[in-house]
Each structure stands twice: as C-alpha cells, then as structure tokens.
Amino acid sequence: xxxxxxxxxxVITLVVSIYGIFAAVYGARKNSLAWVESARKAMLLTFxxxxxxxxxxxxxxxxxxYQVQYVYNVTSSTMPMxxxxxxxxxxxxxxxxxxxxxxxxxxxxxxxxxxxxxxxFLPWVIVVSLVTLVFxxxxxxxxxxxxxxxxxxxxxxxxxxxxxxxxxxxxxxFDGRGLNPLLRHPGMVIHPPMLYLGFVSFVIPFAFAIAAxxxxxxxxxxxxxxxxxxxxxxxxxxLGLVLGSRWAYDVLGWGGYWAWDPVEIAAFMPxxxxxxxxxxxxxxxxxxxxxxxxxxxxxxxxxxxxFGTFLTRSGVLSSVHAFSQSAIxxxxxxxxxxxxxxxLALLLQRxxxxxxxxxxxxxxxxxxxxxxxxxxFMGILVVCFWGVLFPLISELFxxxxxxxxxxxxxxxxxxxFAGLLLLMGVAPLSAWGHxxxxxxxxxxxxxxxxxxxxxxxAYVLGVRHFAALLAFWxxxxxxxxxxxxxxxxxxxxxxxxxxxxxxxxxxxxxxxxRRYGGYIIHIGVVLMALGIIGIELFQTETxxxxxxxxQMALGDYTITFDKLDIFDTAxxxxxxxxxxxxxxxxxxxxxxxPRRDYYYDSQQPxxxxxxxxxxxxDLYVLLVDWEPISSTGVTFKIYHNPLVNWLWFGGFxxxxxxxxxxxxxxxxxxxxxxxxxxxxxxxxxxxxx
Amino acid sequence: MNSAKKKPLPFPLFAxxxxxxxxxxxxxxxxxxxxxxxxxxxxxxxxxxxxxxCENISLDVCPTQACAQWRALIREKLAAGWSEEQIKDYxxxxxxxxxLSTPPTRGLNWLVYILPxxxxxxxxxxxxxVLRSMKNKNSDMxxxxxxEPDQTDPYFSQLEAELEQHRKHGE
Numbered sequence: 001x002x003x004x005x006x007x008x009x010x011v012i013t014l015v016v017s018i019y020g021i022f023a024a025v026y027g028a029r030k031n032s033l034a035w036v037e038s039a040r041k042a043m044l045l046t047f048x049x050x051x052x053x054x055x056x057x058x059x060x061x062x063x064x065x066y067q068v069q070y071v072y073n074v075t076s077s078t079m080p081m082x083x084x085x086x087x088x089x090x091x092x093x094x095x096x097x098x099x100x101x102x103x104x105x106x107x108x109x110x111x112x113x114x115x116x117x118x119x120x121f122l123p124w125v126i127v128v129s130l131v132t133l134v135f136x137x138x139x140x141x142x143x144x145x146x147x148x149x150x151x152x153x154x155x156x157x158x159x160x161x162x163x164x165x166x167x168x169x170x171x172x173x174f175d176g177r178g179l180n181p182l183l184r185h186p187g188m189v190i191h192p193p194m195l196y197l198g199f200v201s202f203v204i205p206f207a208f209a210i211a212a213x214x215x216x217x218x219x220x221x222x223x224x225x226x227x228x229x230x231x232x233x234x235x236x237x238x239l240g241l242v243l244g245s246r247w248a249y250d251v252l253g254w255g256g257y258w259a260w261d262p263v264e265i266a267a268f269m270p271x272x273x274x275x276x277x278x279x280x281x282x283x284x285x286x287x288x289x290x291x292x293x294x295x296x297x298x299x300x301x302x303x304x305x306x307f308g309t310f311l312t313r314s315g316v317l318s319s320v321h322a323f324s325q326s327a328i329x330x331x332x333x334x335x336x337x338x339x340x341x342x343x344l345a346l347l348l349q350r351x352x353x354x355x356x357x358x359x360x361x362x363x364x365x366x367x368x369x370x371x372x373x374x375x376x377f378m379g380i381l382v383v384c385f386w387g388v389l390f391p392l393i394s395e396l397f398x399x400x401x402x403x404x405x406x407x408x409x410x411x412x413x414x415x416x417f418a419g420l421l422l423l424m425g426v427a428p429l430s431a432w433g434h435x436x437x438x439x440x441x442x443x444x445x446x447x448x449x450x451x452x453x454x455x456x457x458a459y460v461l462g463v464r465h466f467a468a469l470l471a472f473w474x475x476x477x478x479x480x481x482x483x484x485x486x487x488x489x490x491x492x493x494x495x496x497x498x499x500x501x502x503x504x505x506x507x508x509x510x511x512x513x514r515r516y517g518g519y520i521i522h523i524g525v526v527l528m529a530l531g532i533i534g535i536e537l538f539q540t541e542t543x544x545x546x547x548x549x550x551q552m553a554l555g556d557y558t559i560t561f562d563k564l565d566i567f568d569t570a571x572x573x574x575x576x577x578x579x580x581x582x583x584x585x586x587x588x589x590x591x592x593x594p595r596r597d598y599y600y601d602s603q604q605p606x607x608x609x610x611x612x613x614x615x616x617x618d619l620y621v622l623l624v625d626w627e628p629i630s631s632t633g634v635t636f637k638i639y640h641n642p643l644v645n646w647l648w649f650g651g652f653x654x655x656x657x658x659x660x661x662x663x664x665x666x667x668x669x670x671x672x673x674x675x676x677x678x679x680x681x682x683x684x685x686x687x688x689x
Numbered sequence: 690m691n692s693a694k695k696k697p698l699p700f701p702l703f704a705x706x707x708x709x710x711x712x713x714x715x716x717x718x719x720x721x722x723x724x725x726x727x728x729x730x731x732x733x734x735x736x737x738x739x740x741x742x743c744e745n746i747s748l749d750v751c752p753t754q755a756c757a758q759w760r761a762l763i764r765e766k767l768a769a770g771w772s773e774e775q776i777k778d779y780x781x782x783x784x785x786x787x788x789l790s791t792p793p794t795r796g797l798n799w800l801v802y803i804l805p806x807x808x809x810x811x812x813x814x815x816x817x818x819v820l821r822s823m824k825n826k827n828s829d830m831x832x833x834x835x836x837e838p839d840q841t842d843p844y845f846s847q848l849e850a851e852l853e854q855h856r857k858h859g860e
Contacts, residue, residue, distance in 0.1 A: 261745045371820070
C-alpha cells in the first residue's frame, strides 16, 4: 500500500520534473514569462512530491515492513528508532532518494529568491536543477527502486518485483538483516547528510554558471549570486569530511582517521576543486581575471559531486566486474560524461566573451599567488583521481589487480600540501594587483624570523625528523602571519576610533567577514595540520598478549589488564569488553574499556577502541583477540597518537571560520555597490578587499 | 628478485630456492634463533601488506579470520628466519601484486607514478604561460594601479574611512 503510494509519488515527480524542463526551455526561448512561471511552479512542486516519497520510505522502515527489499536490507527489529529513520540513507536506493530530496529542497529555495536583477537566469537554473533531479529520480525508478518487494511465485520460487506478479503471494521475511554495524554510530547518522548537503549545494552555483553561459550574461553576476551557496556547500562538505574522519577514528579500530580509501577520496575531490573555486572567484571579483577558469572549476566540481555520490554508495569501482555487472556504473559515467561535454561545449561557445578584463601586474600579486594555490589544489586532485581510477585501468588492461594505498597518496600529495601551507602564509601579505619582493619581504620578515623559534625549540626538545621540523615551521609561520594580520587591523581600528580590543575585533571581522572568516579557517587548517603531523609522523604502536594482572608498556604509558566480560545485549550483539587500567610514569590515570561487538544479524564484528584523549596525545587501546574459555590471555594493541586532538579542535575552528564567512549579510547588495566602484577608481581595488 | 618476469617461479622451485637461501642465512643470522616472533615483529611486516580479500585494509589491522591466519603465517615464516622482503615476495607470488601497498614499478604500473607529475608539470607550464603573457602585454604600459601603498596605520584608517563612505553611499 504505502510502497505503491511512494512509488506513485516518485513517478509523478519524474513527470513533473520533465514537464518543468520543457516549460522552462520553451519559456526562455519564446521569452514567455507565463511558461517560465509554470516551470517554476513545477520546480516548487517537486519538493512536496519527493517529500512524500521519502516519508513513505521512512514509514516502511519504522514499521518494519520487511516485504520491501530495502527495509529488509537495512533494518531489523532490534534496531533503535533513530537508526530506523536514518536507515533512509543507510543503503544505495534510499540514499538516491535522500539526495533527490535535498536537491529538490535546495532548488526550490533558490527559485523563491528575488530575481529582479537576474531574471534571465531563472529558466536555466530550473533546467539544470531539474535535469539533475530527473537523473536521480529516474535512477530510483528504473534501477534502484527502494520500493521493490519480495514475492512467492506460483512455482514456489522467490521473486523481487515492484508489482505483484500474477499468481504470486507476498513474501514477508520474519526479520530484516539489519543495518551494517559500521553505520550504527551517531557519527554515521549525521556524516552522510552533511556530505550530501555539501554535494547538493554545489549544484546551485553550477546551475547559475550554466545559466550564465547559456544566456551570455558573462559578468560576475552568477558568482555574486552563488558565492554564499558555494561557501555553504563547502561548509557542509568540510563538516562531512571531518565527521567522517572522526567516525573512522572512533569506530574502525585501526588507530587512524583517514586511510585514502576510494570512498573517502570521492568525497575529498569535490572539496579540492571547490576550495580552488572559492579562492579563484575572488580573483574574478576583484580583478576581473580567470573567468574561464572559474567556469571550468565549477563544471569540474559538479562532475566530481556526481562522481562522489556514485562512488560513496555503490562500491562498483572495486573491480571491473562489479562495474560491468551493475547498471548503475555505466549510467553514472554516461551522465557525468554527457553533462561534462555539454558544459564544456557551452563554455567554448562563450570563450571569447569570457576574456579577462584586467591584467596581471606582478608575479607576486595576490591573484598570482591564488593561481598557484589553484595549481596545487589541482595537483592534489589529479593524484587523487588517478589513484582511484588506476586499479580499474590496470585490471582492465592487464587483468592484474593492484592496490594504490596510502604511501602513494602521502608521498605525492605531501609536498603539495606543504606548498599550500606556505602560500597560506605569504598570500595574505601580498596585495591585489601589485606586490614586489621588496613589499612582500618588508611585510614578511618579522613573522618569518619569529616563526623560526618553533622548529628551533622543537629541535632542542629532541625532534630530529626533518619533515616534522619543516612542517612545524610552516604551521608557526602561517599562524603568526594570520594573527599578525588580525593584530594590524585591530590596532589600526583601536587607534583610529578608540574602540577596545573586543569591539575593534568584532567590527573588523564584521566589516569583511569573508576575509577575516577566511583567516579563521586558515588558523583552523594550521591546528588540523598539527594533529596530522602528530599522528602521521609520531604515531607509535605495540601489540602483545597478557594475562589478567599482566602489563604492557608503550612509551611512558603502562596498561594493566584487569578483566574481560563477555555478554549478550538486547539489541542483538555479543560484546567482549575488557577493562584496563592506564598509568603514566607510575601515576594512575583511569580505566579504558576496549571492546569487540559481534552483530548476530549481519555476522560482523566491530572493534571499538578505548581512548584516553588529551590535547597532548591519545592513548588508543584495541582489544584484538582473547582466549574464550580460560580468559588467560588477551591480546591488546596500543597506539600512541601525539597531538591528534588538535585535528578535531582545528576542525571546530575551521567550521566556525566558514560560518563567519558565509553568514548572510543584512544587505547582500552592498557588496555589489562596493565592487562596482572598482571600475571607477582604481584605488578601490585594494580598499574593497 | 623475480619481479621482472610476468610469471612467478613454480611454487616448489620457489620454495626450494628460498629454503636454500634460508639455510645460508640462518647460519649467520642471530634472528633465526628467535623461536616465536613477537606481535610487533609480525605487525611490522603485516603493515606493509594488504589484505588479499578485503579492499584497502592493511594486514596488521584487518579484523577478519582470514587475515588472522595470514598473520599467523607471517609469524611462522619469521620464526623460520625469513626476511621481510622474502615474506613480501612470497605473498606476491601467492596472491598477486594487489597485496603490496603500492603498485610495483614495472609495465603499465609506471603510469600511476608518471602521469600525475606530468600533468602537474603541464599545469605549471600553463600557469607560467598565463603569467608571462599577461606581464608581456602589460610591460610597456603604465600600471593603472598605484604602487603598493604604505602598509602602515594611515593606510588602514584611510581604508576604513573609505569603506564607511562607500557603505553610506551605497545604501
């Protein structure tokens, strides 16, 4: 019943969306406001429709209607209610619906904005949003239908179909298989929606970019309208990545936070191109340069968003066979290929109109440094893309499977990340338009000299690792320069208007939130880098088997194995939970409870670490193995992860900075007026920054 | 070792070669007298190898039964005095190149290492060209921008004042 209702709503969504596309194109071509308005109504209608679809699935999940295959695959009766609801994005079919739902809501929200200044964009924004929606909804209807059910055919065999085959009776399994245990974690409940919000928000700037290409209105309007959308997309994507890392650290039980897994990289790639885009659009806004490049970046980001959506859920890139067997793989690649080609064709058509207005004056100007930043981000992107794709290519041509693992990514992206850090220090000191070695050196030498103190201090304290010393110096350099920028601004304000420190800081930041929010983000990155340096370069580990009362040592820490309990829980787990006492230099610090959960329904074990976390370091204890009968020997693995907490703390700072930068202005048009002056008086190029 | 050849040695022959090598090594090696290698020694080798069945998980952290057996195998080999390299070669011979954390540098695999730097260099060249062409176009022109203003307090107060003015005018 509910399945049929949900499926019906899904089909109507598809029909309405297709109508909307045609109405919008027709309205734009004939210059008919009525048709465009009709297309807008269709766009607005998709949101309630797809909401009905999503609510139908949630209803089925909550009521445990196991005849529905999707419900059977992702829930079981023992699961708590919140996991049943969030199982909407626990599998591929549901995720596609969830994606469509978010897209419909965002696209609807956009169509409700004021369009007086850019009316001509509206039909094409609708077209791009709806084409994307049609792709996902079509995928849901024809390939990954979340409403298909189990049937017992007249012949006695099992069948999976949307509608009752003749002579068949409904087949209702007693219980579902349950959600993948890895996903039964609060982090996993919010991590996918954050990523998806990020993915979907990037569709909006892309839609405006395409609208600009089609209408030929190739000024900065599309960038100004969508700047906040891009920042919001970036905010959610960053949040999703940080949450995902934290989840991996807490749940996956291998002592790390990032494994360069294709799924992680899939979410990372649109973030890379998106970050390049956020920096690069500033060049266009301030100096009128690189319009074509910005178009390429947003087109690339859109393709990578679709690619990422596909990769995170399907797993079909794991082998050529999985790829060729699934219908979804070729369809996704086809869609990405076609949209990419069309977008590029549109771009080529407007190639000359997108000529740079201004000119580059200095190789050390801020725009030149931003260009280098883009180059480095693209370099990392190429490494990631190639690393993900290569195993497939290798298998295709040689039949031999290969692993492209973390050492490949770490070695090739390490220097690029270091270069980005360096730019982060230098670029804020260079001016738009014009900088020379002299002006840059004058601005930089003080923070540079002071920053050298940090690696020297680290050396005195016994750090001999060259890469670590260099990285510590870079962090210190960027942090100092960023704080120095704040200091200069605040000091100037204080002197001028006799404000106190806090008011001066507040006024400074609220005057140019993108700039000072951006600096907060930079500080966040530096803090995160500290955590990454700590765990990547200084992680130590040990493993051993000890009897009750036995001890193991790692560095200054000693753990004592107190006891092991094995018991069943009400939600279908068998839990083995060890109790260990932690001491450091003979001082008792507390107990940790590393455990191994075995899920009966999905027959999967999960290793949950016991972690003692401080800003200085984490002690991360894993229960690896035990002797079931005698309990005489229990194997523990201990990791010592220095500084890793700074990664999470830096993540918070990073997100806070993004919020500062993206918080809506009271009057967004002030920015436009301000920048319009740029053409009147050249000095504004610098002051408007 | 035999990594340049497409086909690995037949296993008995391979084992014999390894075995003879080991006899030689164990004469001189103190390590070979160690009866049971510690977990840390096993993990050190397992870290370098990837689980032949799971995707992208190194052998030292993989929680499956199969991987526990492979770790036991590494322990056996270490106890028998095998070196890390020998064990890695053994795993490659048994399960293919995918057990290595990065593709071995031969044949098509070179692409994985060469292509990204090439594309990156292409990017560097492109950026260089763009910067050069813009500078050249501009070299005989008088810069329409004023030189870098003095970044001291007067500049900042001027900047603030100007921004304030534009805000008022703009609204």
